[in-house]
Amino acid sequence: MEASMSGNQAPESVNVQVIRESFxxxxxxxxxxxKAREMASARAVAVKWVNIALTTLTSASILSTVITDQKVLLYVSSGLAGLALAFTIFQLSFDxxxxxxxxxxxxNELWYVREKYVHLLSDIATDPTSVDVVRRRDELMEELKSIYKLAPDTTSRAYRRAQKALQIHEDMTFTNEEINRFLPDSLRVD
Structure with a gap:
């Protein structure tokens, strides 16, 4: 936490800082x-194409063996069939x-919690006395605990891609002009 925890800060201010960091x-x-989903989806597509290629090559070589009656193609077919079998067995270990x-x-679950944090911060900024900050903060922490308990692990590569998307490509940031395009005239801001 960047702010000092000295006695000169109001508890509400410290809570807001903690909530912002959690957000x-x-x-x-x-x-x-x-990003991890994108990477896993790309792997799934690659696995399907490798499977299709191995099956096609195996079938073609077997058909060629039958048509030409060449013993060399029989060995190639056997090798490709073995490779296809090994790849299929390998696929069983991950999906x-x-x-x-x-x-x-x-x-999706984290998106929902993220939006709850935005609304909590908005509520605090609008009328801090109407919000039970500690209770809502703790509820969000419990919700996150449940999500993280069931969520699959991510990789450092996925984190680096997320970092690049957020810091360089500015995902999650919008200009007033971008937001205005989605809103009716009565809700637009100059």
Whole structure:
């Protein structure tokens, strides 16, 4: 926490700082799970194409062996069939499509909590006396605990991609002009 915890800060100010830091961590976790989902989805597509290629090559070589009656093609067919079998067995040890779905689910849940943090900070800024800050903060922490307990692990590569998306590509940031395009005239801000 950047702010000092000296006695000259109001407890509300410290709570807001803690909530803001938690919000930042949720933003990063959400984006990291989105990037992990993208990576797992790409792996799932690659695995499908490798499987299709191996099956096609195996079938073609077997068909060629039958048509030409060449013993060399029989060995090639056997090798390709063995490779296809080994790849199929290897696939049983992981399921990138299922992993992608688990990351999507975690990201969706984190998105919802992220939005709750935004609304809590907005409520505090608007009327701090009307908000039970400590209770709502603790509820959000419990909700996060449940999400993180079930969420799949992410990788440092997914985190770096999330960091790049948030810091360089400015995901999660909008100009007034961008937001105004989505709103009716009566809700637009200059």
């Amino acid at each position: 930042g961590r949720v933003v990063y976790s959400h984006k990291t799970h989105e 990138p499509a299922k992993e992608a779905e688990r990351h999507r689910s975690a990201a």
